[in-house]
Amino acid sequence: MIPIISVVGRSNSGKTTYLEKLITECKRRGYKVAVIKHHHNDFDIDKPGKDTWRHAEAGADVVCLASPHKMAMIKKTDQELSLDQVVSYIDNVDIIFTEGYKQETKCKIEVYRQASINAPLGVKPELLAVVSDTVVYETIPHFALDDPSAMADFLEVKVLNK
Secondary structure, three states: OOOEEEEEOOOOOOHHHHHHHHHHHHHHOOOOEEEEEOOOOOOOOOOOOOHHHHHHHOOOOEEEEEOOOOEEEEEOOOOOOOHHHHHOOOOOOOEEEEEOOOOOOOEEEEEEOOOOOOOOOOOOOOEEEEEEOOOOOOOOOEEOOOOHHHHHHHHHHHOOOO
16 A cells, blocks of 8 residues: 655645655655645646647546656546545555645644744644644654655655665
């Protein structure tokens, strides 16, 4: 089973910026990485007027765009898929990071900045570590916002069993 780590935090806490750094570090170490970004609203990755958009507008329930270097799938759903359902479409990677999904019971890394006006999310059983410019919880491992290599070391031992 592919390990899933959800990077969570309040809005504008720096989740995306930190996740970019962590992905880069994991790739530098030779890992294959997948990322699932949770979005609370509808979104569109297709461009109006393009072929795949036209196929979807015509009623296709699934539209795939494939090239020698990438593949994208747009699948209409009647309701939001669970994280496990989304994960079922991913294979051939060493680790899956999510951005968001803070309500799921997957292992989590919380990103928190002291300058934020919001409080941290709080300790939950699945909280694996915190990335912050201050110690947030005394009993949870803490990592600096600008040092993804330390987090990658931690994940190799705790999650990837290296």
